[in-house]
Amino acid sequence: xxxxxxxxxxxxxxxxxxxxxxxxxxxxxxxxxxxxxxxxxxxxxxxxxxxxxxxxxxxxxxxxxxxxxxxxxxxxxxxxxxxxxxxxxxxxxxxxxxxxxxxxxxxxxxxx
Amino acid sequence: xxxxxxxxxxxxxxxxxxxxxxxxxxxxxxxxxxxxxxxxxxxxxxxxxxxxxxxxxxxxxxxxxxxxxxxxxxxxxxxxxxxxxxxxxxxxxxxxxxxxxxxxxxxxxxxxxx
Numbered sequence: 001x002x003x004x005x006x007x008x009x010x011x012x013x014x015x016x017x018x019x020x021x022x023x024x025x026x027x028x029x030x031x032x033x034x035x036x037x038x039x040x041x042x043x044x045x046x047x048x049x050x051x052x053x054x055x056x057x058x059x060x061x062x063x064x065x066x067x068x069x070x071x072x073x074x075x076x077x078x079x080x081x082x083x084x085x086x087x088x089x090x091x092x093x094x095x096x097x098x099x100x101x102x103x104x105x106x107x108x109x110x111x112x
Numbered sequence: 113x114x115x116x117x118x119x120x121x122x123x124x125x126x127x128x129x130x131x132x133x134x135x136x137x138x139x140x141x142x143x144x145x146x147x148x149x150x151x152x153x154x155x156x157x158x159x160x161x162x163x164x165x166x167x168x169x170x171x172x173x174x175x176x177x178x179x180x181x182x183x184x185x186x187x188x189x190x191x192x193x194x195x196x197x198x199x200x201x202x203x204x205x206x207x208x209x210x211x212x213x214x215x216x217x218x219x220x221x222x223x224x225x226x
Contacts, residue, residue, distance in 0.1 A: 041200075043219050044155060044202070046217075087154065097168070097209055098162070099168060102154035104154060105154060
């Protein structure tokens with residue numbers, strides 16, 4: 001799987017949009033971009049994923065650049081409960097079929 | 113319903129004990145996973161089962177023995193563990209084994225080996 005690079009930590013004010021960047025410059029054509037988050041002492045939670053197009057669901061939006069070398073996760077109105085570690089993962093098929101490789105992630109802290 | 117349940121929530125065991133961790137899902141998913149997470153580190157994949165057959169073993173020591181008795185259940189049998197095996201053990205499931213399927217995680221079992 002392609003390697004991802006994320007900032008170690010970010011802050012966001014409650015009620016504002018949180019924009020979390022991720023670089024994946026070596027991504028291949030068949031690799032998906034996934035976002036998960038992990039709130040302290042809980043299991044990771046799936047947020048969203050995409051291949052080429054931008055995606056939106058009830059939790060977040062995923063913006064993937066045209067060259068697919070980077071992406072941004074957008075939480076439109078951050079709340080204190082969104083404080084968590086956010087993992088950007090590039091997920092491929094082939095021999096790593098089904099294997100999620102977590103990096104260090106971004107610690108997002110939402111402030112009142 | 114996207115719930116994966118794990119029991120027990122906490123487990124303390126000695127190095128000579130034998131114990132088992134249990135994971136259950138009722139979403140009709142055909143792929144199930146075990147991950148290990150040490151303190152302040154990201155989760156690391158241990159095993160993947162697809163259609164009740166072991167598909168991926170990430171070179172996990174034999175003191176960890178997975179079992180998938182049916183499509184809803186996944187067990188992890190533990191024997192002769194070491195203190196360094198203390199960690200949060202996470203189970204996950206997905207509709208299938210592939211990059212297009214998101215994984216849903218349980219809350220984990222926090223294991224302490226004494």
